[in-house]
Amino acid sequence: MSTLYIANNRTEDMVGDLAAQTEEERRFAGAGAMRMVWFAKDDDIVVLPRLPEQAYLDYVTSMTRTRLSSLRLIVPPPGEIGEDILSPDRLLDSGFLAELRDAVADRTLAEIAPIYPDAAAVAVARTLGAEDALPGARFAGQGGTTMINSKAVFRAVAAGIDAPIARGAVVASHREAVAEIERILADGHPVILKKEHQVGGLGNEVVSRTDGVRPVGASRVVVVPDRAAVEAYVEDRWNWLTGDRHDRFVVERYIEGSVSVYAEFLVTDDGVELLGQGEMTMSPVFSGLVSPAQSLSGRQVAELEQAGRRMCEPFRDLGYRGVLTPDAILTPDGELLLSETNARISGCTHLYLAIAECLGARDRLGDRVFLEQGGWRVPSFGAAVDLLDRSGLALDLTTRTGVVLVCDMSRLDGTVRYCVVAEDIASARRMQQELASLPVAAAV
């Protein structure tokens, strides 16, 4: 039994117009897509935007105890926007589809698992005569995932089921936008503007009546001393806020000093299963995560998991199947407010469905903390593996602690993204410091 993984990291639903992404954004998205290899087991097929380095493949499959030679890795020809993103045109390429059919012919295809289950992924499934192998294909095939990932739809549904959200509105016109921004500013609060479709805080900006507000989960703060400044801001940023098309966008009270948290679920025919929860570090946009969330009390964890599950249920009723991750903020007052829902294999799914397996399955994770971060400067991925091995910091399956190398950015900016597994957050931070202080030069 094989699974077909499709590493379609970044779709228009996720980030808006793909062609408008910078070269750098696309290259990092492409590197992030490589994490899909973490999910692969013997005989699986993985469709990737580029072929990862051999050192990455060797390392990941050794960690997951997968026979690399049994995997079929397929890379479609470059597409209209290059070779970092599995854009729909690449997934429709006839040579690629022939190669895929050939790979499938040798195997019993049990499931198709795209990062983002959209119509292009369903079209691939259909070509293989295997639509039933893609969970929720009917819904995804008619654009349903677009709807769930909309931050506008999120607010309507959260409000509709009376889940806690920050004060604000979904707006479609200059007038509504200015009115809502002014309404919140007038009460003495800064305001966060959220594009309908973007990821990792990249589609968010804060406006404030006064100076000195720190942006977290947003790319910048704009000071708007008066109504005229708000009008000018909305006018100036209109195309950006509406995704250069005619998206709606969200205007919300921005609560300084809040912590970003999430609860991740797997939505299946059988129900809604909790995968895990955690905390995102923003500097100022998404940079890393800690799981479980350290800032939450036991009561707050229960509250987050319950509110998150309530968000998943109506989307499950609509027909969505796959990973669903409601995000929330914990305010300085200890209030939990849901902030968005992402319907895709997320930046933390590999922790729960792959790295957890290395440690001995998901239900024995309660005694471990994950700390994932990018930015370990290394000469190459292979050198990072060697260095880690020699340092004694590599994941030890007996102690179930140590460092795992998650993602290879070395060819882009000379870094590797890693995950520290430890008994508690203090030990994790210590290990992180040890890692940072390793004599990297020696490994070159």
Place this chain on the structure above:
Amino acid sequence: MSTLYIANNRTEDMVGDLAAQTEEERRFAGAGAMRMVWFAKDDDIVVLPRLPEQAYLDYVTSMTRTRLSSLRLIVPPPGEIGEDILSPDRLLDSGFLAELRDAVADRTLAEIAPIYPDAAAVAVARTLGAEDALPGARFAGQGGTTMINSKAVFRAVAAGIDAPIARGAVVASHREAVAEIERILADGHPVILKKEHQVGGLGNEVVSRTDGVRPVGASRVVVVPDRAAVEAYVEDRWNWLTGDRHDRFVVERYIEGSVSVYAEFLVTDDGVELLGQGEMTMSPVFSGLVSPAQSLSGRQVAELEQAGRRMCEPFRDLGYRGVLTPDAILTPDGELLLSETNARISGCTHLYLAIAECLGARDRLGDRVFLEQGGWRVPSFGAAVDLLDRSGLALDLTTRTGVVLVCDMSRLDGTVRYCVVAEDIASARRMQQELASLPVAAAV
């Protein structure tokens, strides 16, 4: 106990850019909004785009046995797009809101009932401190109704819950559009294109490989002999299909000779209640209706009502409250396929919630047929009432048959929209013919 009715007939969610509507479209929409008077009972408040003619007010309130003097009719000052539509700027007018607060101060406000429950209607409720009086205000206030009225969302949800729909797709790019159109044409079928937001078939066009296809529920048929013609069509109509912004649109197999039917429900906190079902006449776009649907067998009626109810449930779970009307087509093969869902007081709600009351409540309607049609040429609405009275065709509360004047278009095109109530469709058609043959000139 009073209800506040807001006759916001036509919103951007319903028809796209309001400013892009023609003068004629706006004027007819404004005349249609007057139907709201049919719902009013003693002491209610009705917000209207214009004040209806006295003859219309006298007639409707006499039919509904409402004391006209007890009603408070409020018309906000003209707005950016004139005085035919209750555009959001009109609903925010401070003079209007003061007048409304004054009206509410005299009464106990039990419910707020807009035609279209959107954020602008919720803003009015909020101004009155009466958000709780607007059912589903939380969902509607965050743009939820926009989502439900989207034909793209409709297809995703219908597919997701495995309700029957025509073959097709939701598309967001030229490539997807051309591919799906070609896929359906290649199988020998014409294709209907549906804008995400439009009403009454005005946002639909048919393309066909061959000549001679008759458009029903669509404004025209375009012949596209080959793929190049399809590409040219999509290119040419792109702005129209995407609502001059960046909406998605629907590409669907067009099944010639189908009949358009609907099932209308009232979605409340308590559940999903069937109001009625019927059949739409298209010539080629929406012109009138017959209730109950005459083309459906008993089994098909049950099927329509069941499929319609299934469409309502998930939207109720999301938080929508109000009238919800799934439409369907009955194909020549006897198949029922759902085609869209409208979340608003529809063009038939008055039949079930107002005219039915005149006849002695909704549950005694099983023995009557409604046939509603526009186009009775009259000198004025008052003259039409007189003529009807003298002719003996006016609704008789003893026999529970006769003609009801629904809507006054006389100042626009010299016609009145009417509804024949009869024991069966044959009697209704006979009455319709008698009405048409009345010596109108004599009434002048």
